[in-house]
Amino acid sequence: MPTPSPRTLRHAPLWLALFVSGSVWAQAGAPGYERKEAAVHRAEAGRALGQALFNNHGQVVAGALRVRGRDDGTLVALREAGVAPGRNGNTHRRFEQSVDGLPVRGAYAKAAFRANGELVHLIDHLAAVPTPTLAAARIGTREALEAAMRRLHAGVAVQFRSLGQGANSERFDGGAFFHQASEVRAVTVPHADGSLSRGWLVQLWTQQRNLLDHVLVSGDGVVLDVERRTANDSYNV
Numbered sequence: 001m002p003t004p005s006p007r008t009l010r011h012a013p014l015w016l017a018l019f020v021s022g023s024v025w026a027q028a029g030a031p032g033y034e035r036k037e038a039a040v041h042r043a044e045a046g047r048a049l050g051q052a053l054f055n056n057h058g059q060v061v062a063g064a065l066r067v068r069g070r071d072d073g074t075l076v077a078l079r080e081a082g083v084a085p086g087r088n089g090n091t092h093r094r095f096e097q098s099v100d101g102l103p104v105r106g107a108y109a110k111a112a113f114r115a116n117g118e119l120v121h122l123i124d125h126l127a128a129v130p131t132p133t134l135a136a137a138r139i140g141t142r143e144a145l146e147a148a149m150r151r152l153h154a155g156v157a158v159q160f161r162s163l164g165q166g167a168n169s170e171r172f173d174g175g176a177f178f179h180q181a182s183e184v185r186a187v188t189v190p191h192a193d194g195s196l197s198r199g200w201l202v203q204l205w206t207q208q209r210n211l212l213d214h215v216l217v218s219g220d221g222v223v224l225d226v227e228r229r230t231a232n233d234s235y236n237v
Contacts, residue, residue, distance in 0.1 A: 032191045032192055032193070032218075032224065033189065033190075033191060033192065033216065033224040033225050034127070034190045034191055034192040035106065035225065036125075038123050038124060038125035039068075039123070039124040039125075040121075040122070040123050040124075041064070041068065041121070041122040041123075041124065042120070042121055042122075043118070043119070043120040043121065048114075048118035048119055048120055049064045049118075049119040049120065049121075049122055050063055050064045050118075050119040051117055051118055051119070052113055052117040052118075052119060053117060057080070057093055057111070057113060057119075058078065058080050058095070060111075060119050061078070061093070061095060061109060061111045061119065061122065062075045062078060064111075064119060064122055065109065065122070065124060065126070068124070070124070070126065071128070073128075073129045073130065073131075073132070074097075074126055074127070074128050074129045076129075076132075077097040077098055077099055077104070077129045077132075078095045078096075078097060078109065078126075079095065079096055079097070079098050080093060080094070080095055081094045081095060081096040081108070082094040086112060088114075088115075089114070089115035090112055090113065090114055090115065090120075091112070091113045091115075092110065092111070092112050092113075093110070093111045093112075093113065094108060094109070094110050095108060095109040095110070095111070096108050097126060097127060097129065097188075098188075099129055099131075099132065099133075099134060099188045099196060100132065100133050100134045100188065100198075101168070102134070102168060102186050102187055102188045102198065103187055103188065104126075104127050104129075104187070104188040104189075104190060104196070105187045105188065105189055105190065105199070105201060105216060106125070106127075106190070107125060107126050107127040107190065108123075108125050108126070109122065109123060109124055109125065109126055110122070110123040110125075111123075127188075127190035127196065128190075128194055129196065130194060130195065130196065131196065134188060134196060134197060134198045135197065135198065135219070136198065136219070137186070137197075137198040137199065137200070137218075137219030137220075138219055138220050138221070139200075139217075139219065139220065139221045141165075141169075141170040141172075141184040141200065142160065142162075142170075142172075142184075143221055144184050144199075144200035144202055144217040144221070145160060145172060145182060145184050145202055147202075147215075147217050147221050147222070147223055148202040148204060148213075148215035148217060148223065149204070151215065151223045151226065152204060152213055152215065152226065153177075153204070153206070156177060158174045158175060158177055158178075159174075159175070160172040160173065160174050160182070161173045161174075163181055168185060168186040169183060169184060169185040169186065170183070170184050171183050171184075172184070176207060177206060177207060177208070178204070178205060178206055178207055179205040179206060179207045179210065179212075180205050182202065182203060182204050182205070183202070183203045184200050184201070184202050184203075185200065185201045185203075186198060186199075186200060186201075187199055187200065187201045187216070189216065189218060189219075189224065197218065197219055198219045199216060199217055199218045199219050199224070200216075200217045200219075201214060201215070201216055201217075202214070202215040202216075202217055203215075205230075210230055211228065211230060212228070212229040212230040213226060213227065213228050213229065214226070214227045214229060215227075
């Protein structure tokens, strides 16, 4: 994800206010998309949620989630995504999900391990995975980009030029209206009814007003969710 500009960082309180308000607005207008709260599990005093030996942290996390109701289909989709040091020798590990080779939008687990390998804190924000494969999307990257533009910048005339494709993404030059090239990335979308589908995550970052938005578009071209990631300079707190 791109790093917000220095101008954005100077307005961190505004960024936080808009991030919260933008998320609420997007959730209210997001048919079928599941935006849910995370489940938090803490070890009781003197006990642990699990014990990691020989660097098997992923197995320990999966085991702790399994005894708390997660099925094998959900857990087999887990992938370790990052490690960071914590206080007092603790280690924080982040896990994400991938289905059919695509990341599940918004799905993650976070685990805190003591230096002796004890799992003491676990955050579960995973999606249920009922199937290991997904039906193909009906629209492509350009159509997803155009759907996002219609939602956020309907009055702006932009001619997009492809800058090249990756394995599951494509970047587009939109000219002076944008701070940097727009990116459309294939993702797995978790729905409120428990199903999954292919969709697109569109990143739009405008030059004027410095607006960075992540727009979730379904495989049918419906905008499901909008997450504003930077502050609007005209917003007053």
